[in-house]
Amino acid sequence: MALGSYCAAGPLSERIVFVAEHNGLKKLYICRPDGRDLKRFCREPGHQLQPAYSPTLERIFFVRPVKALHEICSVDSEGRNLKVEVSLKSNALYPSVSPDGTKLMFCTDRWGPMELCEMDLETGKLDRITYDAGTNTRPRYSPDGKSVLFLSRRNGLTEVYRLFLEDKALQRLTDSPFAHGAASWSPDGTRFVSTVAKPPQSKSVLIEKDLDTETLRQLLPERIGLTSPCYSVDGTQIIFVDDEVLYTFDPSDTKAVLFPLRGQLIPEEVIWIPFPLP
DSSP: OOGGGGGGGOGGGEEEEEEEEETTEEEEEEEOTTSOSOEEOOOOSSOOEEEEEETTTTEEEEEEEETTEEEEEEEETTSOSOEEEEOOSSOEEEEEEOTTSSEEEEEEOTTSSOEEEEEETTTOOEEEOOOOSSEEEEEEEOTTSSEEEEEEEETTEEEEEEEETTTTEEEEOOOOSSOBOOOEEOTTSSEEEEEEEETTTTEEEEEEEETTTTEEEEOSOOEESEEEEEEOTTSSOEEEEETTEEEEEOTTSSSEEEOOOOSSOOEEEEEEEEOOOO
C-alpha cells in the first residue's frame, strides 16, 4: 500500500522525523505530531543526516559520511532494508525525491563547486541540472514535480531560486542583503517558507512567500538559531528548530508553540511526513 493512501487517515498517521545526536553520532528519530511514541528510526551504524522521504516508494532517504565523502541511502518505512542510492567519488548531499518516486535530486561537487544533479532511481542515470559559477544546494521538488526550489550563492549572497525542469528557466525568489536558509514548499505548491539570517546578532527570521501574489511576509520576530522550517502535511502548521529546540507555528497566529518532545534529545533537522502507522 502506498504512503499516499494513509494521508486521509489524518494526524494519527503522520510522523515527525528529525536528526539528533546520540552517543556522539547524529541519528534519525521519529515520533507522532503530539510527541508520543518517540523512538530511533534507523538502526544502521554511523551518522544519519538530511532526511527526505518518498510517499510513493515508502522510503526515507538520508545522507551518511563514508571515508571523508557523503553518500545517499534509503530505508523502508520500518527503518530497515538499507539501500545505497548514490555513492560517487565526490559528495552527494541534500536529497529530494520527485513526487512520482522516479527521480532523486541532490547536490554534488563532482564538477567542482556544488551543482544540482538529478538521478533516475531505476537506471542510476545522472543528469547535471545547473551549470553556474555559484554554489547550488538544498534542492526541493515542487509538489507537482515540475520545478525545484534551491539555494544558490552568487555575488556573496545565498538566495532562494526556482528552476523549471522542462525548459530550465530560472527564477530568483528572494532579494535581500542577508543570507537565506533552505526553502520548503507548502503542500499545495503555492507558497514556500525559509529563514533569513540577520547579523551581527546571529539571529534569524522566518519568512513565507506566496508565489501567486509574490507577497513575502515575516512570520515571527527574530530568533536565535532558527533553521529547518517545514510545513505540516495539511499546510496549516510549520515546524522548525530554534536554538536546538523544536517548535510548531500556525502561520495565521503570532506565536510559536514548544513541540512536546519527550527525552533529552537536541534536534538539528526536521521534516513532517505522511507516514504509515507502525
